[in-house]
Amino acid sequence: MSKIGPNIQNLLKSLPPGVTVVAVTKTRSSEEALEAYNSGLRVFGENRVQELTAKKAVLPPDIIWHLIGHLQTNKVRQAVAAASVIESVDSLRLLEALSMEAQRQERVIDCLLQVHIATEETKSGFTIGEIEQTNWSFLSGTLHSVRIRGLMGMATFTHDMEKVRSEFRSLARLFSETRNRCFNNNPQFTELSMGMSGDWKVAIEEGSTMVRIGTLIFGERKIKIK
Numbered sequence: 001m002s003k004i005g006p007n008i009q010n011l012l013k014s015l016p017p018g019v020t021v022v023a024v025t026k027t028r029s030s031e032e033a034l035e036a037y038n039s040g041l042r043v044f045g046e047n048r049v050q051e052l053t054a055k056k057a058v059l060p061p062d063i064i065w066h067l068i069g070h071l072q073t074n075k076v077r078q079a080v081a082a083a084s085v086i087e088s089v090d091s092l093r094l095l096e097a098l099s100m101e102a103q104r105q106e107r108v109i110d111c112l113l114q115v116h117i118a119t120e121e122t123k124s125g126f127t128i129g130e131i132e133q134t135n136w137s138f139l140s141g142t143l144h145s146v147r148i149r150g151l152m153g154m155a156t157f158t159h160d161m162e163k164v165r166s167e168f169r170s171l172a173r174l175f176s177e178t179r180n181r182c183f184n185n186n187p188q189f190t191e192l193s194m195g196m197s198g199d200w201k202v203a204i205e206e207g208s209t210m211v212r213i214g215t216l217i218f219g220e221r222k223i224k225i226k
Protein backbone atom coordinates (compact mmCIF):
# COMPACT_ATOMS: atom_id res chain seq x y z
CA MET A 1 0.00 0.00 0.00
CA SER A 2 1.15 3.48 -0.81
CA LYS A 3 1.83 5.89 2.02
CA ILE A 4 0.78 8.95 0.05
CA GLY A 5 -2.74 9.20 1.55
CA PRO A 6 -1.63 8.76 5.19
CA ASN A 7 1.29 11.14 4.65
CA ILE A 8 -1.12 13.82 3.44
CA GLN A 9 -3.54 13.24 6.33
CA ASN A 10 -0.66 13.64 8.80
CA LEU A 11 0.52 16.80 7.14
CA LEU A 12 -2.94 18.37 6.97
CA LYS A 13 -3.55 17.52 10.64
CA SER A 14 -0.59 19.58 11.79
CA LEU A 15 -1.13 22.50 9.42
CA PRO A 16 -2.78 25.66 10.73
CA PRO A 17 -5.87 26.83 8.82
CA GLY A 18 -5.14 29.24 6.00
CA VAL A 19 -1.86 27.61 4.96
CA THR A 20 -1.94 26.12 1.45
CA VAL A 21 -0.10 22.89 0.64
CA VAL A 22 1.52 22.84 -2.78
CA ALA A 23 2.11 19.17 -3.58
CA VAL A 24 5.43 19.10 -5.42
CA THR A 25 5.09 16.35 -8.03
CA LYS A 26 8.39 16.75 -9.91
CA THR A 27 9.82 13.34 -10.90
CA ARG A 28 6.66 11.60 -9.64
CA SER A 29 4.36 9.60 -11.88
CA SER A 30 0.88 10.78 -12.79
CA GLU A 31 -0.46 7.86 -10.75
CA GLU A 32 1.31 9.14 -7.64
CA ALA A 33 0.02 12.63 -8.32
CA LEU A 34 -3.51 11.28 -8.72
CA GLU A 35 -3.27 9.64 -5.31
CA ALA A 36 -2.48 13.04 -3.82
CA TYR A 37 -5.48 14.46 -5.65
CA ASN A 38 -7.71 11.68 -4.34
CA SER A 39 -6.50 12.48 -0.81
CA GLY A 40 -7.86 15.99 -1.23
CA LEU A 41 -4.99 18.13 -2.50
CA ARG A 42 -5.76 20.52 -5.37
CA VAL A 43 -2.66 22.72 -5.66
CA PHE A 44 0.30 21.05 -7.37
CA GLY A 45 3.79 22.34 -8.11
CA GLU A 46 6.31 21.45 -10.81
CA ASN A 47 9.66 23.04 -11.47
CA ARG A 48 9.78 22.40 -15.21
CA VAL A 49 7.23 23.65 -17.70
CA GLN A 50 7.29 20.55 -19.91
CA GLU A 51 6.66 18.21 -16.98
CA LEU A 52 3.87 20.48 -15.71
CA THR A 53 2.19 20.54 -19.12
CA ALA A 54 2.46 16.78 -19.54
CA LYS A 55 0.94 16.02 -16.13
CA LYS A 56 -1.77 18.65 -16.49
CA ALA A 57 -2.90 16.94 -19.69
CA VAL A 58 -3.62 13.62 -17.95
CA LEU A 59 -4.76 14.75 -14.48
CA PRO A 60 -8.12 16.21 -13.32
CA PRO A 61 -8.84 19.68 -14.72
CA ASP A 62 -9.55 21.33 -11.36
CA ILE A 63 -5.92 21.04 -10.24
CA ILE A 64 -4.27 24.44 -9.78
CA TRP A 65 -0.73 24.27 -11.15
CA HIS A 66 2.14 26.32 -9.74
CA LEU A 67 5.44 26.63 -11.55
CA ILE A 68 8.11 26.68 -8.84
CA GLY A 69 11.37 26.36 -10.84
CA HIS A 70 13.40 28.84 -12.88
CA LEU A 71 11.57 29.86 -16.05
CA GLN A 72 13.49 30.68 -19.23
CA THR A 73 11.97 33.37 -21.41
CA ASN A 74 11.67 30.97 -24.35
CA LYS A 75 9.24 28.84 -22.29
CA VAL A 76 7.03 31.71 -21.16
CA ARG A 77 4.33 30.95 -23.72
CA GLN A 78 3.95 27.36 -22.53
CA ALA A 79 4.09 28.42 -18.88
CA VAL A 80 1.32 31.00 -19.27
CA ALA A 81 -0.78 28.44 -21.13
CA ALA A 82 -0.52 25.82 -18.40
CA ALA A 83 0.18 27.36 -15.00
CA SER A 84 -2.09 29.34 -12.68
CA VAL A 85 0.74 30.77 -10.63
CA ILE A 86 4.41 31.39 -11.44
CA GLU A 87 6.12 31.26 -8.04
CA SER A 88 9.60 31.69 -9.44
CA VAL A 89 9.67 35.14 -11.03
CA ASP A 90 13.30 36.10 -10.54
CA SER A 91 13.80 39.12 -12.82
CA LEU A 92 11.96 42.18 -14.11
CA ARG A 93 12.64 40.97 -17.64
CA LEU A 94 10.73 37.76 -16.89
CA LEU A 95 7.88 39.66 -15.26
CA GLU A 96 7.55 41.83 -18.37
CA ALA A 97 7.68 38.81 -20.68
CA LEU A 98 4.98 37.10 -18.61
CA SER A 99 2.74 40.15 -18.79
CA MET A 100 3.14 40.47 -22.56
CA GLU A 101 2.41 36.81 -23.11
CA ALA A 102 -0.55 36.74 -20.72
CA GLN A 103 -2.00 39.72 -22.54
CA ARG A 104 -1.58 37.86 -25.83
CA GLN A 105 -3.39 34.85 -24.33
CA GLU A 106 -6.06 37.18 -22.93
CA ARG A 107 -5.55 36.24 -19.31
CA VAL A 108 -4.00 37.54 -16.13
CA ILE A 109 -1.33 35.40 -14.50
CA ASP A 110 -0.61 35.33 -10.77
CA CYS A 111 3.07 35.68 -9.87
CA LEU A 112 5.24 35.48 -6.78
CA LEU A 113 8.57 37.28 -6.67
CA GLN A 114 11.30 34.80 -5.78
CA VAL A 115 13.79 36.22 -3.30
CA HIS A 116 17.32 34.93 -2.80
CA ILE A 117 17.60 34.42 0.96
CA ALA A 118 19.95 31.41 1.10
CA THR A 119 23.72 31.39 1.32
CA GLU A 120 24.04 29.09 -1.72
CA GLU A 121 24.86 30.87 -4.96
CA THR A 122 22.96 28.26 -6.98
CA LYS A 123 19.53 29.46 -5.90
CA SER A 124 18.07 32.25 -7.99
CA GLY A 125 15.88 35.20 -7.16
CA PHE A 126 15.84 38.92 -6.54
CA THR A 127 18.08 40.16 -3.75
CA ILE A 128 16.38 41.66 -0.70
CA GLY A 129 17.76 45.05 -1.80
CA GLU A 130 16.20 44.73 -5.26
CA ILE A 131 12.79 44.03 -3.74
CA GLU A 132 13.19 47.00 -1.38
CA GLN A 133 14.29 49.39 -4.10
CA THR A 134 11.62 48.60 -6.67
CA ASN A 135 8.32 50.44 -6.88
CA TRP A 136 6.08 47.42 -7.29
CA SER A 137 2.86 49.41 -7.22
CA PHE A 138 4.06 51.51 -10.16
CA LEU A 139 5.13 48.35 -12.00
CA SER A 140 1.78 46.68 -11.28
CA GLY A 141 0.13 49.66 -12.89
CA THR A 142 2.11 49.23 -16.10
CA LEU A 143 2.12 45.42 -16.35
CA HIS A 144 -1.60 44.84 -16.65
CA SER A 145 -1.57 41.09 -17.25
CA VAL A 146 0.44 39.95 -14.23
CA ARG A 147 -0.83 40.10 -10.69
CA ILE A 148 1.92 40.16 -8.06
CA ARG A 149 0.53 38.01 -5.26
CA GLY A 150 3.48 37.84 -2.87
CA LEU A 151 6.97 36.49 -2.27
CA MET A 152 8.62 33.08 -2.46
CA GLY A 153 11.95 31.94 -1.05
CA MET A 154 14.07 28.91 -0.26
CA ALA A 155 16.25 28.71 2.82
CA THR A 156 19.78 27.34 2.80
CA PHE A 157 19.88 23.54 2.67
CA THR A 158 21.30 22.89 6.15
CA HIS A 159 20.48 21.19 9.44
CA ASP A 160 21.15 24.48 11.22
CA MET A 161 17.53 25.40 11.91
CA GLU A 162 18.44 28.71 13.52
CA LYS A 163 20.02 29.79 10.24
CA VAL A 164 16.93 28.63 8.35
CA ARG A 165 14.71 30.49 10.80
CA SER A 166 16.62 33.73 10.44
CA GLU A 167 16.42 33.49 6.62
CA PHE A 168 12.65 32.90 6.77
CA ARG A 169 12.32 35.73 9.26
CA SER A 170 14.02 38.20 6.94
CA LEU A 171 11.77 37.09 4.08
CA ALA A 172 8.68 37.54 6.25
CA ARG A 173 9.86 41.00 7.27
CA LEU A 174 10.46 41.89 3.61
CA PHE A 175 6.98 40.59 2.78
CA SER A 176 5.21 42.83 5.29
CA GLU A 177 7.37 45.85 4.44
CA THR A 178 6.67 45.42 0.73
CA ARG A 179 2.95 44.97 1.39
CA ASN A 180 2.84 48.15 3.47
CA ARG A 181 4.97 50.15 1.04
CA CYS A 182 3.44 49.05 -2.28
CA PHE A 183 0.19 47.16 -1.77
CA ASN A 184 -1.55 49.06 0.99
CA ASN A 185 -4.56 49.91 -1.15
CA ASN A 186 -4.44 46.65 -3.03
CA PRO A 187 -5.42 43.40 -1.29
CA GLN A 188 -3.81 41.10 -3.88
CA PHE A 189 -0.46 40.79 -2.06
CA THR A 190 -1.27 38.00 0.39
CA GLU A 191 1.04 35.04 -0.21
CA LEU A 192 4.33 34.15 1.42
CA SER A 193 5.52 30.86 -0.06
CA MET A 194 8.24 29.40 2.13
CA GLY A 195 8.91 25.97 3.62
CA MET A 196 9.66 22.54 2.11
CA SER A 197 9.70 19.02 3.58
CA GLY A 198 12.70 19.71 5.81
CA ASP A 199 11.77 23.13 7.14
CA TRP A 200 8.02 23.73 6.77
CA LYS A 201 7.34 23.87 10.52
CA VAL A 202 9.87 26.65 11.01
CA ALA A 203 8.49 28.43 7.93
CA ILE A 204 4.97 28.38 9.35
CA GLU A 205 6.18 29.67 12.70
CA GLU A 206 7.72 32.56 10.78
CA GLY A 207 4.53 33.40 8.88
CA SER A 208 4.38 31.24 5.74
CA THR A 209 1.01 31.02 3.94
CA MET A 210 2.11 28.38 1.43
CA VAL A 211 4.35 25.33 1.88
CA ARG A 212 5.79 23.41 -1.08
CA ILE A 213 6.01 19.75 -0.09
CA GLY A 214 7.35 16.83 -2.13
CA THR A 215 9.33 14.31 -0.09
CA LEU A 216 7.04 14.31 2.96
CA ILE A 217 4.11 13.33 0.74
CA PHE A 218 5.66 11.04 -1.85
CA GLY A 219 8.86 9.77 -0.18
CA GLU A 220 12.45 10.34 -1.26
CA ARG A 221 12.97 11.27 -4.91
CA LYS A 222 14.93 8.64 -6.84
CA ILE A 223 16.09 11.10 -9.45
CA LYS A 224 18.18 13.95 -8.11
CA ILE A 225 17.39 17.32 -9.60
CA LYS A 226 18.28 20.67 -8.21
Ligand SMILES: *Cc1c(COP(=O)(O)O)cnc(C)c1O
Pocket residue numbers: 024026047068069154196197198212213214215216226
Ligand atom coordinates in the same frame (compact mmCIF):
# COMPACT_ATOMS: atom_id res chain seq x y z
C1 LIG B 1 11.63 20.24 -5.08
C2 LIG B 1 11.15 21.53 -4.56
C3 LIG B 1 10.37 21.60 -3.39
C4 LIG B 1 9.97 20.38 -2.57
O1 LIG B 1 11.06 19.79 -1.98
P1 LIG B 1 10.89 18.63 -0.87
O2 LIG B 1 12.11 18.77 -0.04
O3 LIG B 1 10.83 17.35 -1.63
O4 LIG B 1 9.64 18.90 -0.12
C5 LIG B 1 9.92 22.85 -2.97
N1 LIG B 1 10.24 23.97 -3.64
C6 LIG B 1 10.98 23.95 -4.76
C7 LIG B 1 11.27 25.23 -5.45
C8 LIG B 1 11.46 22.74 -5.26
O5 LIG B 1 12.21 22.73 -6.37
